Amino acid sequence: MNPDHRIPVAIVGAGPIGLTLANLLSTYGVPVVLLEKNSTTVQQPRAISIDDESLRTLQVAGLADEMLKLCALDYGSVYLDTRRRPFAKVSPSTAEFGYPRRTAFSQPQLEALLREGLGRFGTVDARFGHEVTHLQQNESGAVLQVRAVDGAQYTLHAQYVAACDGGRSPLRHMLDIGMSGHTYEKKWLIIDLEGTRDNFRETRVYCDPRRPGINLPGPGQTRRFEFMLLDGETDEQVTDEAFVRRLLRDHGPDENAHIVRKQVYTFHALMAQQWRKGRAFLLGDAAHLTPPFAGQGLNSGLRDAANLAWKLAGVVQGRLHAKALDSYQQERPEHAWQLIEMAITLGRIMMPDTMSKAHLIQSGFRALRLVPPLNDYITQMRYKPKPCFSKGFFVADGAAPRDTLVGRMLTQPLVETQDRQTRKLDEVLADGFALLAFADDPQKAFDGLPAMQFEERLGINRVCITSRFYNPFEAPQGVVAVRDKTGAFEERYPGARDYWLLVRPDRYVMARIPRKAANATVDALQRLLSPPEAPCAEPAPGAALEVATCKETP
Known part of the structure; x- marks a missing residue:
C-alpha cells in the first residue's frame, strides 16, 4: 500500500x-x-x-x-384515543438551535x-x-x-x-x-400518498389496540400512513389495493388518492x-x-x-x-x-395491547394537562434527550451534570452584524472552531486570555457577542462582533460575561474558559489538542466530563 x-x-x-x-x-x-x-x-x-x-x-x-x-416546516402531533378524541398534544414552539424542532x-x-x-x-x-x-x-x-x-x-x-x-x-x-437490541414482533404497513385532500398539518397518532396507526402530513400535498398488522394478517393481504383503500377510507378523505408506495416493514431497536x-x-x-x-x-x-x-x-x-x-x-x-x-417509550403509548391499558395511559395524559409544568414537558418535547455527551473530546467545566455547558450543543440565536444584517449565529461562526466572548466592548472581549498554542493551527474564529443593548462596532482585527438581537444568547448563558466558550465545528461546546482562572482550562486544552507530530498526552484529570444523564426531568 x-x-x-x-x-x-x-x-x-x-x-x-x-x-x-x-x-x-x-x-x-x-x-x-x-x-x-x-x-x-x-x-x-x-x-x-x-x-x-x-x-x-x-x-x-x-x-x-x-x-x-x-x-413543510414546524408541525406537531395529536395523540388520539380509542374514540379518536385528542388526549395529548406535542407542539414545540422553541427554536433553540435555529430551526423548528419538527419538519x-x-x-x-x-x-x-x-x-x-x-x-x-x-x-x-x-x-x-x-x-x-x-x-x-x-x-x-x-x-x-x-x-x-x-x-x-x-x-x-x-x-x-x-x-x-x-x-x-x-x-x-x-x-x-x-x-444488539431487539426486533419488534409486529409488522407495519407503510402507505405513501400524493395529492392528499386532507389539509390538517399535524401528525395524528391513533393509539388504539384494535389498529394502532399514524397519519403524517408531508410537503407538497403528500401524506404517509403507517398501520400495525394484526394477528393473522399477511404481507400480501395488507398490500392488496382494496385493503389499503379501506384503511384510507376509515382514516380521512384520501381513499382515492394516488398511492406512491405500499410496503410492509419490520421495525428494529x-x-x-x-x-x-x-x-x-x-x-x-x-x-x-x-x-x-x-x-x-x-x-x-x-x-x-x-x-x-x-x-x-x-x-x-x-x-x-x-x-x-x-x-x-x-x-x-x-x-x-x-x-x-425514547422511540420505544412512544411506541408503548401508541401500541397498548389491551383496551384497559389504552384507557389507563390516555387518562394519565389527560391528568397531566392539569399540571402546567408537566403539560409543558410534553407539548414542548422536553422529553427528547438533549444533544450532549457524557464523555469525549472536550474539557470538563466542573459543573453539575444539569448545569454544565461542556459537551452540549451551543444555542443558535439571531444576531445582528455591524452592517445591521440579521443572521443566524452559525453564519458568523463559519465552518471551523470558534471562540466566543460575551462582552459589551469588542475591543476588550478577549483581554486576559492566555496564549493558546493550538489557535492558529486549528484556525479558530474569534467572535464577540454584545448584549442586545449595545451596537457591535469597533471590533479589533481578527474578531467578528455581532449583537445578541433578541437577548436569546444571554438568556441561555446568563453568566457569559465571566467566561469564553470554545466551540467545535459540530457546534458543541468544547470548553468553558473562566476569565478569572483561565490557565488551567487552557493547559488542559493544549494537552487534549496536542499537535499530530507530538505524542498525544493523557488528558488532565476531569478532562472527560462524567455525566450520569442529560435527560430533562419535569
Missing part, C-alpha cells in the same frame, strides 16, 4: 448519511470517493421527518436554505439536493453503480475491492473508510461487528457493538436501527456525520492528533441509544 496513492476518505453508501458526510468533508476541504452500488439516489419516500439539529448540520454544509424550500420532508428530494450539492466542490469523486466487495485494513490504511456495474473490478486505497451502507450494511459484516474498527467507522443505519415512532432514525445518522466529519478532516489535514477519532465511539452511542429508548 503506497500512502502517496491513497485517498483520504472513502464513503460507502450514498444515502442521506453518506451524502451529508461527503458534503461536510468537502466543506472542510477533504477529498473523498463516494461509492454507491445503486445507479442513483432513492426515488421513493423513506424517511420523512427532520429535526432542528439535522437542519443545523445542513446549514454547516451550506444547504439549509435550499432544504427549507422543500419542507416534514421528502427523502428523494433531500438526496437529490445533497448529490447536487457535491457539484460545488472539486474534491468529490462520486461513483454510482460501484459496489464494495471486500475490505482489508492495516495500521496505515484500508484497501477496498470494488466492482463496477459493467463488471470491471479495481482496488481503492484509503486512509479511512465510512460505512454508510444501511441497516444490512455489507461493510459491517465484513468488519465482523454484531448488533438495534445498535452496533462497535462503531469503529481500525480505520473504518459505522454511521447511520449501519450503526443503529431506530423504531420510527419518534422520527429519529435519519436524524441520528446525520448526527453521526456531523460528529465524525470535522474529526476526520482535522486528522487527515494534520491539525488534530489521530486519537481524536476515538471520541466518535465515546460520544455518539449514548445519545443514539437514548433516542432509541
Whole structure:
C-alpha cells in the first residue's frame, strides 16, 4: 500500500448519511470517493421527518436554505384515543438551535439536493453503480475491492473508510461487528400518498389496540400512513389495493388518492457493538436501527456525520492528533441509544395491547394537562434527550451534570452584524472552531486570555457577542462582533460575561474558559489538542466530563 496513492476518505453508501458526510468533508476541504452500488439516489419516500439539529448540520454544509424550500416546516402531533378524541398534544414552539424542532420532508428530494450539492466542490469523486466487495485494513490504511456495474473490478486505497451502507450494511459484516437490541414482533404497513385532500398539518397518532396507526402530513400535498398488522394478517393481504383503500377510507378523505408506495416493514431497536474498527467507522443505519415512532432514525445518522466529519478532516489535514477519532465511539452511542429508548417509550403509548391499558395511559395524559409544568414537558418535547455527551473530546467545566455547558450543543440565536444584517449565529461562526466572548466592548472581549498554542493551527474564529443593548462596532482585527438581537444568547448563558466558550465545528461546546482562572482550562486544552507530530498526552484529570444523564426531568 503506497500512502502517496491513497485517498483520504472513502464513503460507502450514498444515502442521506453518506451524502451529508461527503458534503461536510468537502466543506472542510477533504477529498473523498463516494461509492454507491445503486445507479442513483432513492426515488421513493423513506424517511420523512427532520429535526432542528439535522437542519443545523445542513446549514454547516451550506444547504439549509435550499432544504427549507422543500419542507413543510414546524408541525406537531395529536395523540388520539380509542374514540379518536385528542388526549395529548406535542407542539414545540422553541427554536433553540435555529430551526423548528419538527419538519416534514421528502427523502428523494433531500438526496437529490445533497448529490447536487457535491457539484460545488472539486474534491468529490462520486461513483454510482460501484459496489464494495471486500475490505482489508492495516495500521496505515484500508484497501477496498470494488466492482463496477459493467463488471470491471479495481482496488481503492484509503486512509479511512465510512460505512454508510444501511441497516444490512455489507461493510459491517465484513468488519465482523454484531448488533444488539431487539426486533419488534409486529409488522407495519407503510402507505405513501400524493395529492392528499386532507389539509390538517399535524401528525395524528391513533393509539388504539384494535389498529394502532399514524397519519403524517408531508410537503407538497403528500401524506404517509403507517398501520400495525394484526394477528393473522399477511404481507400480501395488507398490500392488496382494496385493503389499503379501506384503511384510507376509515382514516380521512384520501381513499382515492394516488398511492406512491405500499410496503410492509419490520421495525428494529438495534445498535452496533462497535462503531469503529481500525480505520473504518459505522454511521447511520449501519450503526443503529431506530423504531420510527419518534422520527429519529435519519436524524441520528446525520448526527453521526456531523460528529465524525470535522474529526476526520482535522486528522487527515494534520491539525488534530489521530486519537481524536476515538471520541466518535465515546460520544455518539449514548445519545443514539437514548433516542432509541425514547422511540420505544412512544411506541408503548401508541401500541397498548389491551383496551384497559389504552384507557389507563390516555387518562394519565389527560391528568397531566392539569399540571402546567408537566403539560409543558410534553407539548414542548422536553422529553427528547438533549444533544450532549457524557464523555469525549472536550474539557470538563466542573459543573453539575444539569448545569454544565461542556459537551452540549451551543444555542443558535439571531444576531445582528455591524452592517445591521440579521443572521443566524452559525453564519458568523463559519465552518471551523470558534471562540466566543460575551462582552459589551469588542475591543476588550478577549483581554486576559492566555496564549493558546493550538489557535492558529486549528484556525479558530474569534467572535464577540454584545448584549442586545449595545451596537457591535469597533471590533479589533481578527474578531467578528455581532449583537445578541433578541437577548436569546444571554438568556441561555446568563453568566457569559465571566467566561469564553470554545466551540467545535459540530457546534458543541468544547470548553468553558473562566476569565478569572483561565490557565488551567487552557493547559488542559493544549494537552487534549496536542499537535499530530507530538505524542498525544493523557488528558488532565476531569478532562472527560462524567455525566450520569442529560435527560430533562419535569
